[in-house]
Amino acid sequence: MPKVIYVSAEGEKKEVETPVGTTVMSAALKNGIDGIVAECGGVCMCSTCHVFVDEKFFDKLPPASDTEEAVLEISAEERQPTSRLSCQIKMTDDLDGLIVRLPAKQR
């Protein structure tokens, strides 16, 4: 099963096995990753599941939708070029080992 590596703002790493088709947000919530809040329940309406995707993986992701781009504008920690909402990243085999860094704050 492919893995996601969550890296907290303090640098702590946690590896989570994530079934294909599951979102990176959903896997975080199920595995007690503190830095993902997901206030809107994963429908791209808030920015509290904001992550910075490791550059090695960023280009492997489908591009962000217009809605995601809009919502990223209100992220608590200012968006960067590799910012994404983890509710919009669905796991694939190709993303095995995906590294996402969590911002220091989500609200």
Added chain:
Amino acid sequence: MLNDSDKIDYIDKIPNNVDLGRDKVLQRALEHWQPAYLNWWYDMGPTESNPFHVYLRTAMSVEPDGWAQFGYVRMPEYRWGIFLQPRDPDRQVNFGVHKGDPSWQEVPGEYRSTLRRIIVTQGDTEPASVEQQRMLGLSCPSLYDLRNIFQVNVEEGRHLWAMVYLLHRYFGRDGREEAEALLARRSGDADNPRILGAFNEPTPDWLAFFMFTFFTDRDGKFQLCALAESGFDPLARTCRFMLTEEAHHMFVGETGVARIIQRTCEVMAQNKIDDPADVRAMGVIDLQTLQKYLNFHYSVTLDLYGSDVSSNAANYYTNGLKGRFEETKLKDDHLLANDEYPVYEVVGDQIRAYKVPALTALNERLRDDYIREIESGLSRWNRVIEKAGLSFRLTLPHKGFHRAIGNFAGHKISPDGRVMTEAEWDKRHHEWLPAAADHAYVQSLMRGRVVEPGKFANWIAPPARGINSQPLNFEYVRFN
């Protein structure tokens, strides 16, 4: 008024995950309440909006992968559904004297009246905000914004349904009477007002609406978060799902204010002006007026958290009815019997902190949690000003400024936290709070509505992107 032909088949047409069709008692209760609700919507919902076809999202399930469905709908035909987060059979009461007990699936008899009061107070805010905002569709700055306010309105209606479901399902005749009363009170009515003060204040213009959704809907979020920790499991699960919708309301508020700031800054930078009179002459809202609105909405909302020291709040917590913000993430004993928390009081011309038992300071603690999140949003607004190269910064006034409830009530505190005399306050408060002239100016910008797809009023910038990946010139509302 509702005609027979307008009646909805509540079993087929109310999306729900509570098995409505099998609960005959609940079914009869809703049969009785739903026509009254629709009559309330026709009377007090958005003015002159009933024929419009609005591009709305409707909650259809609680699944993270697409609980919402987008499409055109006439608002009276909106499918106000009833959704609870799925039940966790292992969930426990997580705080207070019942900590470790299985969470309650029925209302404990000894807490019946308290829980009913909590649910009624929360439920009362939902129709109240619809009533407060009902005239704003007549002065919308764009179709995009008109669609957003209607989305907020129908979802506040759904949140009323959520609370009414609990009243009907768990509180018998008393609950049904309370559900009727929720439709009888009116925001600002002298004889039968809404329960909480801020919900009787008018929302007279779009700046007030955006401020309301940023500040006051966020209070709603924090109250829902505290109730989502409740030992009464159906309340917790209901509130958990309501929070998912509330997130969009705050998005509307935060981005609405940000777009006004952005437009003002653009005009200031283009014309190299910073005098508020010059800014107003260009038909946009000066940053000083934005600051005054911010001061008003922030301070009025702080009052909603209640008294700084409250035995009611302590009882709610001790009895497992209402928790703290993110209770289960906090690392302590979840009893708080031996803990203290600082609150503030005015002594002479000084404001001093003193510690009280943490249990009695839970309102203050929730208010402090709220303030931290507000500070974060404010920094994003200031980012917009900073990017425009302007030195002005919006600030939050002192916690004691313009307060009517709690330890600061009856005292005059300046935005920078000085205790003032009544005379000094009378002389200066118009520097900090919107005066009649400020309201008049803002409302002068909002006469008539902008309804051409893709067009926006002069005083607000377009959003970065549309709703549900639709373009900005999408016909978000069809007037037919």
